[in-house]
Amino acid sequence: MTQGSGALLVGARRGEQASGPGASRRMRGTRPLAVVAAVFTLAQLVLVRPALGLGWDEIVYVSxxxxxxxxxxxxAPRSRGVSLLVAPVASWSDSTALLRIYLAVLSGLALYLALRSWRGLFPTRVLVTGGAFFASLWITLFYGPQAMPNYWVAIGALITVGCLLRYRAGRGAHAGALWGIVAGAALMAWMRPTDAVYVTLPLFVLALVSGHWRTLLALAGGVAAGAVPWVIEAYAWHGGLSERLAEASRIQGGLGWHIAVDDQLRSLGGRALCRPCTGEMPHPVITLWWIVLPLLAVLALIIAVRGRRTLPTLVPLACATTAALPYLFMIEYAAPRFLQPAYALLALPVADALWHLVRTPRGTWRPVVTAVVALGIAGHLAVQLTVLVFTVDRNTDSRDDWARTASRLHDLGVRPPCLITGYEAIPIGYYTGCSSGATAGHNENTTVAEILRTADHIPVAHLTGPGAAPPGYARPWPAHPVSDLTVRVAPRWSRG
Known part of the structure; x- marks a missing residue:
């Protein structure tokens, strides 16, 4: 045999290995993950619906x-990650439906990649179950197709932790795992820099204690790369990093010791933002899963310790804990989306615990436990679907109200270019096609003198909420009732 033919034979054998039984097993191992991601995407399109209008925070990012x-x-608290994420569609199209479809497909693909980064750390059945649990939460389904940052922090957290554990375990290409750490950490910091710090804190400690300098550099490099735009803006527009952090804290009500656990419980009934968080608690059936989740997490850790495979369970649980702590004990309000990174990181260890509950070490089923777990999962899915439908309907109504108010403003002569001030000026201004202005509060960006000067050149309208009084500059303006609001239009532009 010649040297050339020998080389060809070796190459052929390598090709057979690459496309042989091993490759087929790998393909079969990832196929169920792709199915979970595809069902997740389809569920978003069917249950949340692409026609849902943009919400308040989405408007800020998309605009x-x-x-x-x-x-x-x-x-100050916001980061540009979401704006850049939607730019491929929002920069040239004003179609909300197209944007929703784009984000639903993108979120499904991201979930697949995030679950795939954990292959080899847990069996495929655990990855499928954990992915399905996270994807089936009403919070995940509702925010998957929305221009909001928290889902993407959750995806970045899964990728970062999974790739770091795979790198330590020596599974997969080392360079690929390291780049996965960088990409996941950058994605988190790109979306919410402070969340990235909280999520990665246990990972930094682990890397320092174990002396894994490459993972330490990968983490630091990823967080730094994602946070660069936010830091640059801090010095360009907010007077420096410490000043921006202080302003962000002020807008969030002052970070400190605030127990928001009960607020998070109240928000589980479908409240997108619970500020102030008053009213009755949701029915216990709605909050039961939230109580059971940490108990299952503890069980997962006990099982992992007994099985001498502690790290793949302990690390995501630690990161979930540090990700959740600020939103449970450091702010005075709640939004269910804030805890999405924690839910994503808890999902896989909890799924592992459930599989150990329903099957014996020999692989046989425990019929009674299996029936109880199956019943619990069915009830959980029913609750999540019920809350999701309620949340979608309520948000659809509120966004339709903004659109109707915008149409009435057009009838009153307020058309682009124009300026809206007062109650819900940002969302109603967007739907009207106008700029929005505020002379006080978290979104302060103008003065009374500037508003009056603007009214000499373009239409200006002030919105007064139910039971509120208009500011002095708008009191003489002609008033028009619109739904439960009062619209005052600068006299020069008023019609009707």
Whole structure:
């Protein structure tokens, strides 16, 4: 045999290995993950629906990159990650439906990649179950197709932790795992820099204690790369990093010791933002899963310790804990989306615990336990679907109200270019095609003198909420009732 033919034979054998039984097993191992991601995408499109209008925070993010609407005020806590994420669609199209479809497909693909980064750390059945649990939460389904940052922090957290554990375990290409750490950490910091710090804190400790300098550099490099735009803006527009952090804390009510556990419980009934968080608790059936989740997490850790495979369970649980702590004990309000990174990180260890409950070490089923777990899962899915439908309907109504108010403003002579001030000025301004302004509060970006000067050149309207009084500059303006609001239009532009 010649040297050339020998080389060809070796190459052929390598090709057979690459496309042989091993490759087939790998393909079969990832196929169920792809199914979970595809079902997740389809569920978003069917249950949340692409026609759902943009919400308040979405408007702030989307308006930064669209040419169809003026940019809304961008406050200190926000980061540009979401704006860049939606730019491929929002920069040239004002179709909300197209944006929703784009985000639903993208979120499904991201879930697949995040689950795939954990292959080899847990069996495929655990990855499928954990992915399905996270994807079936009403919070995940509702925010998957929305221009909001928290889901993407959750995806970044899964990728970062999974790749770091795979790198330590020596599974997969080392360079690929390291780049996965960088990408996941950058994605988190790109979306919410402070969340990235809280999520990665246990990972930094682990890397320092174990002396894994490459993982330490990968983590630091990823967080730094994602946070660079936010830091640059801090010095360019907020007077420095410490000043921006202080302003962000003020807007969030002052970070400190605040027990928000009960607020998070109240928000589980479908409240997108619970501020102030008053009213009755949701029915115990709605909050039961939230109580059971940490108990299952503890059980997962006990099982992992007994099985001498502690790290793949302990690390995500530690990161979930540090991710959740600020939103449970450091702010005075709640939004269910804040805990999405924690839910994502808890999902896989909890799924592992459930599989150990329903099957014996020999692989046989425990019929009674299996029936109880199956009943619990069915009830959990029913609750999540019920809350999701309620949440979608309520948000659809509120966003339709904004659209109707915008149509009435057009009838009153307020058309682009124009300025809206007062109650819900940001969302109603967006739907009207106007800029929005505030002389006080978290979104303060103008003065009374500037508003009056603007009224000499373009239409200006002030919105007064139910039971409120208008500011002095708008009191003489002609008043028009619109739904439960009062609209006052600068006299020069008023119609009707």
């Amino acid at each position: 930064q990159v669209t040419s169809h609407h003026p940019a809304a005020f961008f406050s």
